[in-house]
Amino acid sequence: MRCHLQAPSVEGIGQAAAGHIRIAMTIKDERFQDAVERLIAFANTLTAGDTV
16 A cells, blocks of 8 residues: 655744644545554654653
């Protein structure tokens, strides 16, 4: 299955957006739940080694 994700720069939004990402999902509602689950799984791989 091919996946497409675009995370454009938020620099133009202003200082309040610093440190954040903006993501738009342009998919059919039927695929939304699967897309969110895969996005969460990916985010968890980024933070797996972090300690709080």
